Amino acid sequence: MMRFLNVLLATKVLSLTTLVASKQATNYVLPNLINGSIPSASDHTVGFEAYDRPYNYPHNLTSYEWWYFDAVASDGLSSIVIQPIVLGPPLGNGTQLRIQLVFPNGSSIYRKIDYKVGKPMYVSTKGDGSSGVIGGGDASWVGQPDLSEYALKLDLLDEEISGTVTLLSAASPFVACQELNPEARTDLFWYLNWINLVPDAVALVDLKIGRERLAFTGNGYHDKNWGPYLFNSLIDQWYWGHGRAGDYSVVWFYLIPKTGIADIKALGWVSRNGEVLYSSCAEGNDTTITVKPYGEGVVFPIPGPNMTSDIDGFDITFNPSSDSGKGGYGKDEGFAFRFTKKIYTQADLDQYARWIGSIEGGPIGDDKNATGSALCEQMGPFFDLAHHPLQ
Ligand SMILES: *[C@@H]1O[C@H](CO)[C@@H](O)[C@H](O)[C@H]1NC(C)=O
Ligand SMILES: *[C@@H]1O[C@H](CO)[C@@H](O)[C@H](O)[C@H]1NC(C)=O
Ligand SMILES: *[C@@H]1O[C@H](CO)[C@@H](O)[C@H](O)[C@H]1NC(C)=O
Ligand SMILES: *[C@@H]1O[C@H](CO)[C@@H](O)[C@H](O)[C@H]1NC(C)=O
Ligand SMILES: *[C@@H]1O[C@H](CO)[C@@H](O)[C@H](O)[C@H]1NC(C)=O
Ligand SMILES: *[C@@H]1O[C@H](CO)[C@@H](O)[C@H](O)[C@H]1NC(C)=O
Numbered sequence: 001m002m003r004f005l006n007v008l009l010a011t012k013v014l015s016l017t018t019l020v021a022s023k024q025a026t027n028y029v030l031p032n033l034i035n036g037s038i039p040s041a042s043d044h045t046v047g048f049e050a051y052d053r054p055y056n057y058p059h060n061l062t063s064y065e066w067w068y069f070d071a072v073a074s075d076g077l078s079s080i081v082i083q084p085i086v087l088g089p090p091l092g093n094g095t096q097l098r099i100q101l102v103f104p105n106g107s108s109i110y111r112k113i114d115y116k117v118g119k120p121m122y123v124s125t126k127g128d129g130s131s132g133v134i135g136g137g138d139a140s141w142v143g144q145p146d147l148s149e150y151a152l153k154l155d156l157l158d159e160e161i162s163g164t165v166t167l168l169s170a171a172s173p174f175v176a177c178q179e180l181n182p183e184a185r186t187d188l189f190w191y192l193n194w195i196n197l198v199p200d201a202v203a204l205v206d207l208k209i210g211r212e213r214l215a216f217t218g219n220g221y222h223d224k225n226w227g228p229y230l231f232n233s234l235i236d237q238w239y240w241g242h243g244r245a246g247d248y249s250v251v252w253f254y255l256i257p258k259t260g261i262a263d264i265k266a267l268g269w270v271s272r273n274g275e276v277l278y279s280s281c282a283e284g285n286d287t288t289i290t291v292k293p294y295g296e297g298v299v300f301p302i303p304g305p306n307m308t309s310d311i312d313g314f315d316i317t318f319n320p321s322s323d324s325g326k327g328g329y330g331k332d333e334g335f336a337f338r339f340t341k342k343i344y345t346q347a348d349l350d351q352y353a354r355w356i357g358s359i360e361g362g363p364i365g366d367d368k369n370a371t372g373s374a375l376c377e378q379m380g381p382f383f384d385l386a387h388h389p390l391q
Helices: 002-010 016-022
Strands: 026-030 064-073 079-087 094-102 108-115 121-126 129-134 139-143 149-156 161-169 187-189 192-209 212-227 235-245 248-257 265-272 275-283 289-294 313-318 335-346 352-363 370-379
Touching (some): 064 161, 064 192, 064 370, 094 335, 108 335, 149 192, 187 265, 192 235, 192 248, 192 265, 212 235, 212 370, 235 335, 235 352, 248 289, 248 313, 248 370, 265 289, 265 313, 313 352
Antiparallel strands (some): 079 094, 094 108, 121 129, 129 139, 139 149, 149 161, 161 192, 187 192, 192 212, 235 370, 248 265, 289 313, 335 352, 352 370
């Protein structure tokens, strides 16, 4: 089958629809943990199977993998993050569900639930989409084969959290810096793989929390990360976020590894009405793409833990790119955005901050900016190797 597809692809006669339709529907039961010094079968390319599938199979004791979904309200005052994770011992055994809810008054709920082997996570793919159930139904999702829609459901009995999150995709999927095809590499670094299934979506959130409600529409998002090896000892900090300003959908990522700022890896991506306007990467001393926190007394890069509370926002600049080949867009046009925080939360411990708020910007040099809402994060700095971000 694989070889057959290969041949067809090589002759470039296969339309995307045909390819999606011909992808095998596949069932997985997670975790599928193996113990010992055995390499995890961690994929580093998109491959010929569903885009939204488990990419580590089986998992070993150092591999990790998560599905990430979020939505931020149009006014930048409420949000939800739902994150099913596969995580080996000792950090999990290994499936875990993380949920964060942010309310307009600034209060938030954060839950991290570990499930033991009796409650596996089920994931099934059809076309490029995945559907899944974690925690015996605490959270579930249904993804359409063409990634056009994800319908999520929460039903945490003990927490009295229930309701639905619907994401209608408003942008096409991507991997960093390349055309999305079976050969495209997903590894930004060998220990960090990334595929963006729904870079922007129209989101509808309707939840009940005890006697309270959290309901809004706004921007949604879904991506996936995985790796063969826990990355805390290799990464200093990263900034990531997404949003929509006017009709510009934006995703940014800026990673500073432990080896220092001279080895950064950055990604900028902008699309409008489904058309990609900018999709590029920068690394090392290339300052084409910059993401910088600002605020009174804020030092860049953030020098230590618990130093994110003064950050007022991030300046995000995608300069015209020299990135030809590799599917780079945006050679002529650059973009600049400013994210301004409305609500700041510590997503987990002191090494994982998250903000929601407003975003303003557009093509560099335009005399009028577009505005909207966005969600962003800082992970790290990872100062203590005994701490892991997923702990
Ligand atoms: C892995 O195997 C070793 C040796 O058999 C054992 O000591 C250890 O407890 C196992 N770890 C897990 C997480 O099962
Ligand atoms: C898990 O597999 C990866 C390769 O895919 C390897 O680098 C890592 O050392 C393995 N972990 C263990 C505990 O064997
Ligand atoms: C973890 O899972 C393994 C099988 O995958 C099982 O043998 C072991 O008992 C589990 N450990 C805990 C603490 O649940
Ligand atoms: C904020 O809103 C939440 C949800 O409605 C509510 O439970 C909480 O009590 C409010 N907190 C304050 C300080 O008003
Ligand atoms: C960061 O702040 C949290 C909560 O205030 C505290 O528990 C933690 O110890 C602090 N971490 C460091 C490294 O100071
Ligand atoms: C638009 O926003 C960008 C990013 O903050 C800023 O650099 C630029 O000056 C703004 N342009 C206008 C016309 O306000």
